[in-house]
Amino acid sequence: MKVLFAASEALPLVKTGGLADVAGALPGALAALGVDIRVVLPAYRGTLDKLESPTRLGELKVRGQPFVIWQGRVPGSPVLHWLIDYPPLYGREGDPYHSRQHQPWPDNAWRYGCFAEAVARLALGEGTGGWKADVVHGNDWQTGLTAAWLKLRDPSPRFVFTIHNLAYSGLFPRSAFEALGLPPGWWAIDGLEFHGQMSMLKAGLYWADAITTVSPNYAREIRSPRFGHGFDGLLEHLSPRLSGILNGIDDAVWNPATDGHLAQTYTASSLRPGKAANRAALSAELGLSPGLGHESPQTLIGIIGRLTEQKGFDVVLQALPELMQLPIQLAMLGAGEPELERGFAKAVAQYPGRIGLKLGYDEGLAHRIEAGADLFLMPSRFEPCGLNQMYSQRYGTVPVVHRVGGLADTVVDATTRTLKNGTATGVVFDDADAGGVLYGIRRALELLADPVARAGLQHSGMNRDFTWANSARQYLALYR
Ligand code: ADP
Ligand code: GLC
Numbered sequence: 001m002k003v004l005f006a007a008s009e010a011l012p013l014v015k016t017g018g019l020a021d022v023a024g025a026l027p028g029a030l031a032a033l034g035v036d037i038r039v040v041l042p043a044y045r046g047t048l049d050k051l052e053s054p055t056r057l058g059e060l061k062v063r064g065q066p067f068v069i070w071q072g073r074v075p076g077s078p079v080l081h082w083l084i085d086y087p088p089l090y091g092r093e094g095d096p097y098h099s100r101q102h103q104p105w106p107d108n109a110w111r112y113g114c115f116a117e118a119v120a121r122l123a124l125g126e127g128t129g130g131w132k133a134d135v136v137h138g139n140d141w142q143t144g145l146t147a148a149w150l151k152l153r154d155p156s157p158r159f160v161f162t163i164h165n166l167a168y169s170g171l172f173p174r175s176a177f178e179a180l181g182l183p184p185g186w187w188a189i190d191g192l193e194f195h196g197q198m199s200m201l202k203a204g205l206y207w208a209d210a211i212t213t214v215s216p217n218y219a220r221e222i223r224s225p226r227f228g229h230g231f232d233g234l235l236e237h238l239s240p241r242l243s244g245i246l247n248g249i250d251d252a253v254w255n256p257a258t259d260g261h262l263a264q265t266y267t268a269s270s271l272r273p274g275k276a277a278n279r280a281a282l283s284a285e286l287g288l289s290p291g292l293g294h295e296s297p298q299t300l301i302g303i304i305g306r307l308t309e310q311k312g313f314d315v316v317l318q319a320l321p322e323l324m325q326l327p328i329q330l331a332m333l334g335a336g337e338p339e340l341e342r343g344f345a346k347a348v349a350q351y352p353g354r355i356g357l358k359l360g361y362d363e364g365l366a367h368r369i370e371a372g373a374d375l376f377l378m379p380s381r382f383e384p385c386g387l388n389q390m391y392s393q394r395y396g397t398v399p400v401v402h403r404v405g406g407l408a409d410t411v412v413d414a415t416t417r418t419l420k421n422g423t424a425t426g427v428v429f430d431d432a433d434a435g436g437v438l439y440g441i442r443r444a445l446e447l448l449a450d451p452v453a454r455a456g457l458q459h460s461g462m463n464r465d466f467t468w469a470n471s472a473r474q475y476l477a478l479y480r
Helices: 018-032 108-123 140-150 172-181 199-207 216-219 232-237 268-286 313-323 338-350 365-373 388-393 405-410 414-420 434-448 451-462 470-478
Strands: 004-006 038-044 054-062 065-073 080-085 135-139 158-163 198-199 209-212 242-244 299-307 327-334 354-360 375-378 400-401 428-429
Touching: 004 018, 004 108, 018 038, 018 065, 018 135, 018 470, 038 108, 054 080, 054 108, 065 108, 080 108, 108 140, 108 172, 108 199, 135 140, 135 405, 135 470, 140 158, 140 199, 158 199, 158 470, 172 198, 198 199, 199 232, 209 216, 209 470, 216 242, 216 405, 268 299, 268 327, 268 354, 268 365, 268 451, 299 313, 299 365, 299 388, 299 428, 299 434, 313 338, 313 434, 327 338, 338 354, 365 388, 375 388, 375 434, 388 400, 388 405, 388 451, 400 405, 400 434, 400 451, 414 451, 428 434, 434 451
Parallel strands: 004 038, 004 135, 038 080, 135 158, 158 209, 209 242, 299 327, 299 375, 327 354, 375 400, 400 428
Antiparallel strands: 054 065, 065 080
């Protein structure tokens, strides 16, 4: 089974969000099942330097541009990576999608349109020295057009399309469609036209042989108007080929027993001292006060994520005056919408010593928050899968999450029954508003105050199997 796995970001080469975690780990898990898999992504600035002994695999002319294909491995992985090198499009400063001033690149339609076409041609064996794919696995809108290009050929590899986030639909004006010189017949309701624009996501959905999302619950949710971002009708229609496969977590990266970012590593049997040491270090790192005088230490709540509408952190700001009446502190890491960044920066000044905040991207701090916090809060309005609630469980940190998407699939709510039978791992609340968050946090504080319940939640979480092997088996079955 030969699989070409295409993504716009992958660890350890480049990351802006969870897609990179997935593209950095799933291919390795598939390789372990015997799949001959290649990962392909654009050669963004600095990525070629991270490839071990890269060799020039071949060349492709795409829309008149000379793309060079480099092949190499990334440290610690047996999987071959292909980087599509054309510096005028991909070798820029900034992240894959934005300039350093956080403006979307104005030619993103061209950049990813060309990338998607190159992926299809590589899959068909052009510029690969004879290697041809049986299956192409595309991820998110940046690879949507690959599905369309493949459908022009017969025979052609099958195309599996994974939706990591339906909110990003790769929408561009008709002029971008024309500039890319795409076949005029594609501009149709039964094609990639979406309310008068081109949607690269829709191309992937429409022409895929199979569509997956990153949790079973999200696969159901997106067939309804509330979560469908306008694609619910199409997804309902395509539901026979739509399924959900839960993400895993990379044990080599997220494991408290081996995590080099931590003040102290720990396992389930050294949980108490391990978490205490990490908490103390985290408090010092973020400038949190050690506690309120004679009162018992406050519960530390971790929050990490992109500051966008999706993640619901504005609700935390709304709930803050009431939250701060509770014996809690916050350890927070995030970057994104300026208004939210300002809101949290203001809150730090308003509640000195109670809120530790770092605005920006910091891989190491993300690990230290997972290890040092008691609770981990995710009030997402929607969440295709979510990774931090799984990392939390692995680190003995109790997740408090909105009952939505993959959060509902991965956190077992503490009820009398689940506490008794030892399956409870966190708190799941029903409303992504201030009331919901307050209810969830209050309930979590009650549970933590009971030493038996607390230890039960932590140990059940740490013992869960979130390894990629499970998910990889499901993808392999789908490929077959
Ligand atoms: P999404 O992909 O929607 O952003 P996920 O929960 O799937 O959400 O994945 C987010 C990933 O990015 C996690 O690994 C998380 O730890 C990481 N992350 C998010 N924001 C930051 C940040 N500011 N600094 C470091 N890591 C971050
Ligand atoms: C997306 C989603 C997130 C998911 C990640 C990886 O960015 O927002 O929920 O975990 O992709 O699949």
